[in-house]
Amino acid sequence: MAAHWFGARLVERRAQTATGRTLVLDIPGWPGHLPGQHVDVRLTADDGYQAVRSYSLAAPTDGERVELGVQAVRDGEVSPYLADVLPTGARVELRGPLGQWFVWRTGQSGPxxxxxxxxxxxxxxxxxxxxxxxxxxxxxxxxxxxxxxxxxxxxxxxxxxxxxxxxxxxxxxxxxxxxxxxxxxxxxxxxxxxxxxxxxxxxxxxxxxxxxxxxxxxxxxxxxxxxxxxxxx
Amino acid sequence: MTSFSPGFHGRPRALADRLPPGQYPTESFPVLSAGPTPRVPTETWTFTVTTETGATRSWTWDEMMALPQQETVHDIHCVTRWSKFDTHWRGVPLTAFLDDVETAADHVVAEAHGGYTTNLPLEDVLDGRAWVAHTYDGYPLSPEHGGPARLLVPHLYFWKSAKWVSGLRLTVEDEPGFWESVGYHNYGDPWREQRNWGD
The missing domain is CATH 3.40.50.80 (Nucleotide-binding domain of ferredoxin-NADP reductase (FNR) module)
Structure with missing residues (x-):
């Protein structure tokens, strides 16, 4: 499961700060995730070159819709593209959910x-x-x-x-x-x-x-x- | 024309032969840790090898530093996707701790102050492929990077290079360590991109 790359379509982008963005994506077949988990996002250039970075999921499971938080890093290879270039309606590849440690489980008790x-x-x-x-x-x-x-x-x-x-x-x-x-x-x-x-x-x-x-x-x-x-x- | 990420160009395609799949080069030295950084004084530091029968042998800091030392230069690859080229280390090859040990084990669990563990095949830490490293770039290894001493196993993803290492436990059965129990791949070869369970 972890090795599977999903096709994810950008449905909405919202500015949180001057350089921080919320990206809302639809991912057919998304299995759901735990709060605190992250995903890998893979971009492919026309010559086949690929770059992958990890981004955190900002919301609990909501069907096939996920919300990512992307902070554009100055001179970054991937984050400025996701923050300002990727057109709404276009797709990226995404895999996950990843990480079983930095998670909060609903059944977890205690402050x-x-x-x-x-x-x-x-x-x-x-x-x-x-x-x-x-x-x-x-x-x-x-x-x-x-x-x-x-x-x-x-x-x-x-x-x-x-x-x-x-x-x-x-x-x-x-x-x-x-x-x-x-x-x-x-x-x-x-x-x-x-x-x-x-x-x-x-x-x-x-x-x-x-x-x-x-x-x-x-x-x-x-x-x-x-x-x-x-x-x- | 790909159907994904239109308008993405990426960086110049340099260094491709030194960069494992899915990695990017960095000049900095980022940190991956599960919790707070333990402070381990060299005065009380020990390194203990425990065999599958329970026999132990320990070294103090001074005893470890009295063993033959090696300077070694490696590219390192973190599962969080950064790679860093030509990192300079000084330390003791693990063979120095394991050569005189009687064992039929095929696996080791590296143990660390703070409770972190990671598992490796025994053969992966022999023959000059792994070290207890205490010096990075000419300076004592800092606590957030695993000082006073960490494991250095550069041919695997860097979480296998346990920070704040306190010993090796030889095991007959393979026992998944900390990150290996919460989603990371059991072996972690960067060239085969073994990041997560199922890779």
Whole structure:
């Protein structure tokens, strides 16, 4: 199953930030996936040259429709094409779902802390959407570190009141007016005593961010075995 | 004209013979880890070989560093699709730890601080194909890349090169390790693109 390449048609593209895109694709025969999993996307040039990159699924299973998050990387080979060139209605090849580790399963009990840096919010968004859809009782919280307010993905959805999801945005360079916390990198105080309880922590973002958050969590007494990480770049 | 990805051109087709299928070259050194980075002091570091009968032999950091060292240069290939050419390492070939061991085992499980494991055929770590590496590019290997010492098995996808390695367990039966139990291929040959279960 994992080796099978599906044909996937782009049905919709939405801008999340200046360089972040949501891509909605239809994939006939898609078997479904777990929140947190990713796919490989394969592009083929006219001379047969191929390039493949991995992208996270941003939403739980919804029939044959999937949602990917793509952050265009400057000078990237694949991401700028997916973000701005691939025409709506055109197809790419895709395989998956991939990854059995950085996943949240609906039956999983216990509180969950999601910690995302930048576009690392994509796979954890699949988890919090699944949590919401399942009407799961386990407490969910999201700490989301972004450079400035323009870099927030899923802005309206994350700002919407939800008594079973606690969202906190941390700004590293520029905070919006009225924000009490001065801009700065995530620190132990942000992960504070309230976050030190039991349960699973999912950390996703650039390597430096993930290293720093995982170290802080271990320093706060979180067992290493409870911390699951996914990195990019 | 392909029916997929219209208007995609890609990068110049260089390096094709050094790049396994589905990989792209990178100058940086990205990190793949399942969890937090363990901090392992060399003062308490040990490397232990355990046979299928339970017999063990251990080396301290100083004992390991006193073994004959090798400089070695390799292209490395991560299952997340980056490849890095001409990486420079210094370490001890695994044969130095295994030559005097009595065993009928055909497999090894590499074990690491933090609980990570990965499985390999024994023959893949003998004959100068695998090392315990402690120096990268002339500097002590940093913790996020597996320091103070990691396995180096460059002919397989790089998750087989266990970071923070603490020992080898010889096994008669093949025992899937950490990533091999959550979706990654059991052997992991980049030239046959053995990434996932079923590849």
């Amino acid at each position: 969950v802390l999601l910690v995302a840096g930048g576009s690392g919010v994509v796979p954890v968004t699949a988890m919090l959407r699944a949590h919401r859809a399942a009407r799961s009782d386990s407490a969910f919280s999201l700490l989301y570190s972004v450079r400035d307010p323009d870099e927030i993905w899923y802005r309206e959805e994350l700002a919407a009141p939800d008594d079973r999801l606690d969202v906190r945005v941390l700004y590293t360079r520029r905070a919006p007016r009225g924000e009490v916390r001065p801009p700065g990198r995530i620190a132990a105080a942000d992960l504070g005593p309230a976050q030190a309880g039991p349960g699973t922590v999912y950390v996703c973002g650039p390597t430096g961010f993930v290293e720093s958050v995982a170290d802080l969590l271990v320093g706060l007494g979180r067992p290493a075995a409870d911390i699951r990480t996914e990195r990019f770049g």
